[in-house]
Amino acid sequence: MSVLVFIETKGKISKAAKEAVTYGSKIGPTTVVTFGEADAASLASIGDNGASKVLVCRNLNEGNDQQLTKLIAAAADDCGADVIIVSQDQLGKAVGPRVAANLEAGHVSGAISIPDTSSGFVVKTNVFSGKAFANVSVNTPKKVISLLPNSIAPESTGGSAEVVEFNPELGTAGITIKEMKTQGEGVLLPEAELVVSAGRGLKGPENWGMVEELATTLGAATACSRPVADIGWRPHHEHVGQTGVAIRPNLYIAAGISGAIQHLAGVNGSKTIVVINTDSEAPFFKAADYGIVGDAFEVVPKLNEAIKTFKASQN
Amino acid sequence: MKILVCISKAPDTTSKIAFTDGDTKFDENGVQYIVNPYDEWYALVRALELTEANGGTVTTITVGTAADDPTIRKALAIGATDAVRVDAEAKDPYFVAKQISEYAKANSFDIVLTGKETINYNGAQIGSMVAEMLDQPFASLVQKLDVSGNTATLERDVPGGAEVIEVNTPFVLSAAKGMAEQRIPNMRGIMAARTKPLNVIPAVETAELTSIVSYSLPAAKSACKYIDADSINELVELLHNEAKVI
Numbered sequence: 393m394s395v396l397v398f399i400e401t402k403g404k405i406s407k408a409a410k411e412a413v414t415y416g417s418k419i420g421p422t423t424v425v426t427f428g429e430a431d432a433a434s435l436a437s438i439g440d441n442g443a444s445k446v447l448v449c450r451n452l453n454e455g456n457d458q459q460l461t462k463l464i465a466a467a468a469d470d471c472g473a474d475v476i477i478v479s480q481d482q483l484g485k486a487v488g489p490r491v492a493a494n495l496e497a498g499h500v501s502g503a504i505s506i507p508d509t510s511s512g513f514v515v516k517t518n519v520f521s522g523k524a525f526a527n528v529s530v531n532t533p534k535k536v537i538s539l540l541p542n543s544i545a546p547e548s549t550g551g552s553a554e555v556v557e558f559n560p561e562l563g564t565a566g567i568t569i570k571e572m573k574t575q576g577e578g579v580l581l582p583e584a585e586l587v588v589s590a591g592r593g594l595k596g597p598e599n600w601g602m603v604e605e606l607a608t609t610l611g612a613a614t615a616c617s618r619p620v621a622d623i624g625w626r627p628h629h630e631h632v633g634q635t636g637v638a639i640r641p642n643l644y645i646a647a648g649i650s651g652a653i654q655h656l657a658g659v660n661g662s663k664t665i666v667v668i669n670t671d672s673e674a675p676f677f678k679a680a681d682y683g684i685v686g687d688a689f690e691v692v693p694k695l696n697e698a699i700k701t702f703k704a705s706q707n
Numbered sequence: 708m709k710i711l712v713c714i715s716k717a718p719d720t721t722s723k724i725a726f727t728d729g730d731t732k733f734d735e736n737g738v739q740y741i742v743n744p745y746d747e748w749y750a751l752v753r754a755l756e757l758t759e760a761n762g763g764t765v766t767t768i769t770v771g772t773a774a775d776d777p778t779i780r781k782a783l784a785i786g787a788t789d790a791v792r793v794d795a796e797a798k799d800p801y802f803v804a805k806q807i808s809e810y811a812k813a814n815s816f817d818i819v820l821t822g823k824e825t826i827n828y829n830g831a832q833i834g835s836m837v838a839e840m841l842d843q844p845f846a847s848l849v850q851k852l853d854v855s856g857n858t859a860t861l862e863r864d865v866p867g868g869a870e871v872i873e874v875n876t877p878f879v880l881s882a883a884k885g886m887a888e889q890r891i892p893n894m895r896g897i898m899a900a901r902t903k904p905l906n907v908i909p910a911v912e913t914a915e916l917t918s919i920v921s922y923s924l925p926a927a928k929s930a931c932k933y934i935d936a937d938s939i940n941e942l943v944e945l946l947h948n949e950a951k952v953i
């Protein structure tokens with residue numbers, strides 16, 4: 393099966409892009425399609441994750457759903473792709489199903505495993521907010537897969553990809569970006585491998601300093617429970633859970649969060665969960681790998697110091 | 708302004724998730740259905756606010772069976788003008804999108820609103836597919852929506868910040884948290900909803916592009932390891948050597 397992977401290449405090649413290309417190359421010979429200004433050398437480096445060719449559209453600098461759909465459909469045609477893969481992030485969510493509708497191809501949303509082709513084409517996906525999995529069979533000759541971030545580890549093959557300019561007719565963009573407001577420095581939550589999160593147990597916004605310090609020490613992103621974002625202690629984009637962002641980091645540290653089912657729905661894909669709570673009966677402990685029954689105001693700064701010492705000893 | 712809001716039902720967020728028939732069907736036993744929160748709290752309420760301010764109508768559309776009618780009546784009680792139900796089991800996302808886009812084509816709306824995702828299948832697929840079928844722009848995961856004349860100004864969080872975007876009607880939008888405040892239907896609304904039109908229409912034929920062959924549940928978590936607050940180094944040690952995450 394021939395594979396086309398769509399990636400976004402703003403600045404450096406993202407981890408999500410490397411994951412998607414690694415995933416694609418496990419299915420078949422892989423071509424990548426992207427857009428924008430990334431230099432040829434960094435585009436060629438995508439070969440390291442298993443792509444043999446990169447099609448780059450230089451006529452487009454900002455992604456929008458309509459033009460990208462045309463670009464991906466044209467690229468799929470160009471390389472004769474049977475399987476098209478996008479990363480299920482913000483842009484992928486706008487574009488993946490749209491490409492599938494364009495090609496009348498079956499679409500798999502939230503894929504977390506390599507397709508099983510032993511009988512048909514079946515992909516395991518995350519459903520019910522991570523509380524269950526569904527095996528989805530794609531019944532069309534062409535298939536589109538939206539891959540959940542952090543589902544596969546990027547692999548290095550040592551290869552290099554051929555970079556080819558690819559500028560098909562894309563029509564016009566229906567959406568215009570008027571203004572970009574960039575958020576301060578720090579690790580972006582949806583891409584973070586490590587996350588430090590806190591809830592109402594922290595009593596007030598003035599107490600988040602210790603959470604941010606621990607996050608900085610770890611190189612982690614910060615997150616919070618819904619009520620904390622609702623009362624305005626933290627920005628909305630930090631709210632994780634069923635109605636917020638769903639994340640799947642390697643480590644999720646939750647301080648002063650009770651672990652309501654709606655909160656767990658956004659974090660239960662985390663590989664390791666650490667819970668810090670004064671109440672030994674807090675439901676979060678049932679979902680935790682490691683638990684500390686204790687006061688976040690004591691434990692979080694202590695943990696920060698301990699990790700600092702550990703990191704220093706590693707150098 | 709004519710607005711179409713896509714409404715689906717979803718199991719209550721506290722529902723126990725289990726499967727029957729050899730793990731091929733969701734076990735609905737004891738499950739309470741609610742209106743999918745993104746559809747109700749954000750898409751529908753913002754559509755109502757816009758028509759209340761500027762005039763116009765809000766029609767809801769649901770692809771489903773008579774079992775979905777209570778969900779639809781709730782949307783009417785909150786304030787929708789009328790409702791359409793495409794009478795069919797929601798087979799797969801392409802099928803659902805096809806039904807919605809066919810109805811939208813025949814009745815030309817200024818804006819089609821969907822929720823960010825259904826909280827059961829978390830597919831986030833319908834809006835994007837409907838937009839392609841209508842050949843309209845799709846503004847995804849929008850948190851603020853204002854319309855003036857033919858132009859809408861939208862805001863949404865993107866990785867690393869937020870963006871303000873502009874799009875002309877007609878377009879399709881998926882609503883995320885922040886777009887509006889939840890409205891609780893009052894007695895008058897509930898009474899009025901009983902007599903508002905709920906038009907049941909037949910489905911158009913489409914092939915089933917995908918099908919769910921089976922479900923499974925995650926492996927049970929092993930019990931939590933408790934660490935004493937006074938021996939925090941033990942936790943660091945476990946995170947490094949056992950979990951291998953730092």
Ligand SMILES: Cc1cc2nc3c(=O)[nH]c(=O)nc-3n(C[C@H](O)[C@H](O)[C@H](O)COP(=O)(O)OP(=O)(O)OC[C@H]3O[C@@H](n4cnc5c(N)ncnc54)[C@H](O)[C@@H]3O)c2cc1C
Binds near residue numbers: 671
């Ligand atoms: C439809 C629906 C959708 C929802 N979606 C979400 C969602 O997406 N995300 C989400 O988070 N919630 C969501 N909720 C809300 C959810 O049900 C809970 O109310 C919420 O997660 C609780 O937040 P919390 O744990 O911060 O606060 P609380 O439940 O108040 O818990 C605070 C915790 O802190 C502990 N604590 C207190 N002091 C300390 C201390 N000094 N040190 C350590 N621990 C301490 C307490 O023991 C307690 O366990 C949703 C609810 C509904 C109905």
Ligand SMILES: Nc1ncnc2c1ncn2[C@@H]1O[C@H](COP(=O)(O)O)[C@@H](O)[C@H]1O
Binds near residue numbers: 771
């Ligand atoms: N059966 C349905 N009938 C009408 N609208 C639906 C249906 N299923 C999903 N939707 C809409 O599409 C959005 C995204 O759903 P999904 O793609 O399933 O995550 C929902 O928030 C609804 O607005």
